[in-house]
Amino acid sequence: MQSANVDPLNLSILRILQTNGRATVNEISAGVGLSPSPVARRIRLLEEAGIIAGYAARIDEAALGYGFSVFVSVKLDKQVDEALMKFEAAIQAFPEVVDCWLMTGNRDYLLRIATSGLAEFERFLVGKFTKLPGVASIESSIPLRRVKVGLARLA
Numbered sequence: 710m711q712s713a714n715v716d717p718l719n720l721s722i723l724r725i726l727q728t729n730g731r732a733t734v735n736e737i738s739a740g741v742g743l744s745p746s747p748v749a750r751r752i753r754l755l756e757e758a759g760i761i762a763g764y765a766a767r768i769d770e771a772a773l774g775y776g777f778s779v780f781v782s783v784k785l786d787k788q789v790d791e792a793l794m795k796f797e798a799a800i801q802a803f804p805e806v807v808d809c810w811l812m813t814g815n816r817d818y819l820l821r822i823a824t825s826g827l828a829e830f831e832r833f834l835v836g837k838f839t840k841l842p843g844v845a846s847i848e849s850s851i852p853l854r855r856v857k858v859g860l861a862r863l864a
Contacts, residue, residue, distance in 0.1 A: 715760065718743065719751055720863055723760070726752075727860045730764045770807075775823040779830050779849050781838075782816040786845040793817070799841050805833045816848070 738745045808821040824830045
């Protein structure tokens with residue numbers, strides 16, 4: 710993996726790609742005021758350096774019927790590598806878990822669960838999640854509304 714120089718021009722390229730991952734090299738070129746060949750080379754270097762980690766579509770979960778999010782804090786009964794690895798492997802099988810972070814503080818993990826509503830969340834929680842071995846306690850919080858949707862921090 711090569712390192713890429715993240716100069717102001719590269720930041721401009723990243724901003725365009727972050728808001729429109731389908732932008733063509735010609736469109737990006739016009740947006741940053743540089744000819745297509747150097748733009749393509751810069752994009753390739755950003756990809757090789759791992760700064761551009763991939764391309765994906767942003768999906769509206771609510772439009773697919775999963776507009777009910779719940780944040781769940783999890784405390785494990787043991788905070789040893791084996792317990793962490795088992796928990797992390799187990800949640801990979803749950804499509805309801807869309808985000809998971811290993812945390813500092815009094816809880817071990819913070820998860821965002823996406824479901825169709827409270828009834829589906831209850832079925833997931835009671836039928837699957839609370840049956841995971843090693844989970845000592847959970848605490849759920851239901852968000853009222855999203856205040857900010859962020860993309861990657863570029864500056």
